[in-house]
Amino acid sequence: MLFPTTIVGSFPQPEWLIDRAKLAGRFPPRVRARELWRIPEPYLAQAQDDATLLAIRFQEEAGLDIVSDGEIRRESYSNRFATALEGVDLDNPGSALDRSGHPNPVPRIVGRIRRRHAVEVEDLKFLKRHTTRMTKITVPGPFTMLQQAQNDFYKSEEEAAADYADAVNAEIKDLFAAGADVVQIDEPYMQARPEKARQYGLAALNRALEGVQGTTCVHICFGYAAIIHSRPSGYSFLPELAGCKCKQVSIETAQSNLDTSVLRELGGKQVLVGCLNLDDPAVESPEVIAGRIRKALQHIEPQQAILAPDCGMKYLPRDSAQGKLANMVLAAKMLRAEYN
Numbered sequence: 032m033l034f035p036t037t038i039v040g041s042f043p044q045p046e047w048l049i050d051r052a053k054l055a056g057r058f059p060p061r062v063r064a065r066e067l068w069r070i071p072e073p074y075l076a077q078a079q080d081d082a083t084l085l086a087i088r089f090q091e092e093a094g095l096d097i098v099s100d101g102e103i104r105r106e107s108y109s110n111r112f113a114t115a116l117e118g119v120d121l122d123n124p125g126s127a128l129d130r131s132g133h134p135n136p137v138p139r140i141v142g143r144i145r146r147r148h149a150v151e152v153e154d155l156k157f158l159k160r161h162t163t164r165m166t167k168i169t170v171p172g173p174f175t176m177l178q179q180a181q182n183d184f185y186k187s188e189e190e191a192a193a194d195y196a197d198a199v200n201a202e203i204k205d206l207f208a209a210g211a212d213v214v215q216i217d218e219p220y221m222q223a224r225p226e227k228a229r230q231y232g233l234a235a236l237n238r239a240l241e242g243v244q245g246t247t248c249v250h251i252c253f254g255y256a257a258i259i260h261s262r263p264s265g266y267s268f269l270p271e272l273a274g275c276k277c278k279q280v281s282i283e284t285a286q287s288n289l290d291t292s293v294l295r296e297l298g299g300k301q302v303l304v305g306c307l308n309l310d311d312p313a314v315e316s317p318e319v320i321a322g323r324i325r326k327a328l329q330h331i332e333p334q335q336a337i338l339a340p341d342c343g344m345k346y347l348p349r350d351s352a353q354g355k356l357a358n359m360v361l362a363a364k365m366l367r368a369e370y371n
């Protein structure tokens with residue numbers, strides 16, 4: 032199918048599940064943030080299951096071809112996985128600068144980073160039990176997790192990134208073994224810290240993909256629109272991803288009005304063209320969304336383009352998120368009629 036449609040990862044969590052005002056009033060948590068949940072611990076897992084079912088249904092009703100679990104069980108895109116690893120002290124967190132330059136409590140590395148057990152496999156199995164559509168699940172990337180940690184153990188960041196990569200590699204292999212159609216690795220800090228990304232981040236990403244059989248995607252963005260409001264018109268780290276082992280690259284173009292000529296440099300990879308502006312809750316028309324994809328099609332082939340939001344939809348009102356996704360699906364239908 033030309034122009035398949037998908038979500039980047041997160042879908043808005045319902046107000047009855049999580050305190051959305053608290054969530055939006057702080058930086059994304061890097062350590063656990065149980066105070067965000069409205070449901071008492073004995074009932075939380077069941078409530079998260081119920082909310083995940085809603086997220087799946089909303090994606091299906093919008094008409095998406097590839098659905099995720101909405102990351103409903105996560106306080107942020109990265110902390111659920113990062114805090115499950117061996118080698119970090121969560122009771123005595125460290126501090127690291129967020130991509131906005133503000134200090135944030137983070138996991139403190141006190142030993143070798145190791146994956147104790149599969150973290151997201153049960154989430155994927157739940158998703159697959161409740162949809163017949165293609166499935167996608169996301170994991171935080173090794174480079175980004177290291178940037179969101181305080182290193183009190185490793186002699187070098189390269190060594191730490193390699194161990195994070197091995198943990199991600201084991202998780203990805205388990206996710207494909209459990210039936211994932213697409214596994215996405217979130218690496219937004221490659222854009223925020225391009226020098227270190229060139230130094231060792233790309234190598235860590237490729238290490239996380241060694242021996243992996245299946246469709247993988249790397250997502251790189253300028254940060255949540257609800258938190259990071261200033262956006263450049265170009266990426267500081269993107270053409271380098273032509274050298275990664277991922278089949279797909281997920282980018283944003285709508286919020287930044289990206290100069291899409293850079294897509295020529297991605298070496299023929301499939302591109303999740305971010306075409307929904309998450310800085311504005313207003314629902315774009317299918318014509319506006321299709322126009323954003325056409326800008327990309329000046330530089331990539333139709334077979335390379337996948338329609339997606341710019342970033343995760345976590346902070347949007349739910350009605351806005353579903354309306355945007357539904358119109359994105361209509362835009363894909365328009366484009367198929369043009370290019371078939």
